[in-house]
Amino acid sequence: EDKVVQSPLSLVVHEGDTVTLNCSYEVTNFRSLLWYKQEKKAPTFLFMLTSSGIEKKSGRLSSILDKKELSSILNITATQTGDSAIYLCAVDDYKLSFGAGTTVTVRA
Amino acid sequence: DAGVTQSPTHLIKTRGQQVTLRCSPKSGHDTVSWYQQALGQGPQFIFQYYEEEERQRGNFPDRFSGHQFPNYSSELNVNALLLGDSALYLCASSSDLQETQYFGPGTRLLVL
Numbered sequence: 038e039d040k041v042v043q044s045p046l047s048l049v050v051h052e053g054d055t056v057t058l059n060c061s062y063e064v065t066n067f068r069s070l071l072w073y074k075q076e077k078k079a080p081t082f083l084f085m086l087t088s089s090g091i092e093k094k095s096g097r098l099s100s101i102l103d104k105k106e107l108s109s110i111l112n113i114t115a116t117q118t119g120d121s122a123i124y125l126c127a128v129d130d131y132k133l134s135f136g137a138g139t140t141v142t143v144r145a
Numbered sequence: 146d147a148g149v150t151q152s153p154t155h156l157i158k159t160r161g162q163q164v165t166l167r168c169s170p171k172s173g174h175d176t177v178s179w180y181q182q183a184l185g186q187g188p189q190f191i192f193q194y195y196e197e198e199e200r201q202r203g204n205f206p207d208r209f210s211g212h213q214f215p216n217y218s219s220e221l222n223v224n225a226l227l228l229g230d231s232a233l234y235l236c237a238s239s240s241d242l243q244e245t246q247y248f249g250p251g252t253r254l255l256v257l
Contacts (some may be wrong), residue, residue, distance in 0.1 A: 041187075071245065078233065078251040079149075080188070085245050125187055132178065132201050133237075133246060135187030 039064040043126050043136035050116055051144050058111040058139045060126030070102055070109050073125040075138070080125055083111070116143045147172060149238050149249035157255045158226050166221045166252045170238030176200075177219040178246060179211060180235040188235055194219050195241075223254075231256045 040063045050056055062070065069087045073080035084093040089104035097120075100111045113120055123138040150169045158164050170177050176195045180188035190203035194213035213219045217238075223230055233253050237246035 069244070073248075078253075079235070079248045082245055082247060127187075129244065132190045132193060132203065133180070133188070134190065135180075137185070137187045 039128065039130060039134040041126055041128050041134050041136040043124075043139050045139060046137065047140040047142070049142045049144060052116060052118060054116050054143075056113040056116055056120075056141060058113075058124050058126075058141070059108065060110070060136055061106075061108040062126075062128045062134075063107065064128045064130040064134060066130040067104075068129045068131065071127045071129060071133070072100055072109075072111050073127065075123040075125055076121075083124075113141070116141075118143050118145055149174075149236060149247055151234075151236050151249040151252050153252060154250065155253045155255075157257065159257050160226055160228060162226050162256075163222065163224045164226060164254060166223075166234050166236075166254075167218065168221070168236030168238075168249060169218045170236075171247050174238035174240045174247075175217050176239045176241065177213060177217065178237045178239070179219070179221045180237065181205075181230075182233040182235055182251075184232075191221070226256045228256050230254065 044059045072083040084100045086102035092101045102109045125138045127133040127135045178193040179191040182188040192202040197213045208224045233251045235251045236249045239246045
């Protein structure tokens with residue numbers, strides 16, 4: 038059975054801190070790994086990673102995939118209160134298998 | 146460009162009843178996937194529709210069924226509702242050319 042594990046489950050930081058979220062996976066037919074941000078309802082797409090070692094960046098967010106270690110990290114630098122959300126990791130093996138998410142709380 | 150839309154936004158049902166949830170995909174997308182997200186958990190894959198056929202199915206009982214229409218919109222039907230069916234139901238659309246799935250706002254179902 039496909040398995041996606043995220044850590045930590047939750048964390049609290051102060052504005053300006055850097056956050057690193059982890060995702061590890063075991064799936065049968067890996068196609069890509071995706072990161073989503075969920076604030077209230079709809080998860081919003083952040084990154085899709087298919088190749089190992091290539092960093093994807095968007096502003097203060099970045100992510101990298103390690104296919105050898107079957108893992109990925111999502112970094113958020115200079116955190117702001119608007120970064121408070123649940124961050125979901127999903128692996129696409131012709132369907133999306135999600136982890137339980139990491140709840141990030143950024144305090145002013 | 147309208148994103149993925151879902152209706153209704155909220156729904157309250159009682160045990161044993163049946164419910165139908167609706168989803169319209171993002172413009173240009175032909176594939177619709179449904180997910181169930183219980184409180185405190187990540188979304189769980191229910192099934193995926195492409196060309197009006199169920200292409201793949203997750204580990205959900207037959208009480209969960211769906212349909213895709215020629216305009217690519219989709220319905221999720223749940224029969225004989227159980228208390229444990231209370232969750233946020235998310236629809237996501239994608240295309241075979243661009244695989245990234247984009248999610249709708251979800252329907253929050255409460256079964257009493």
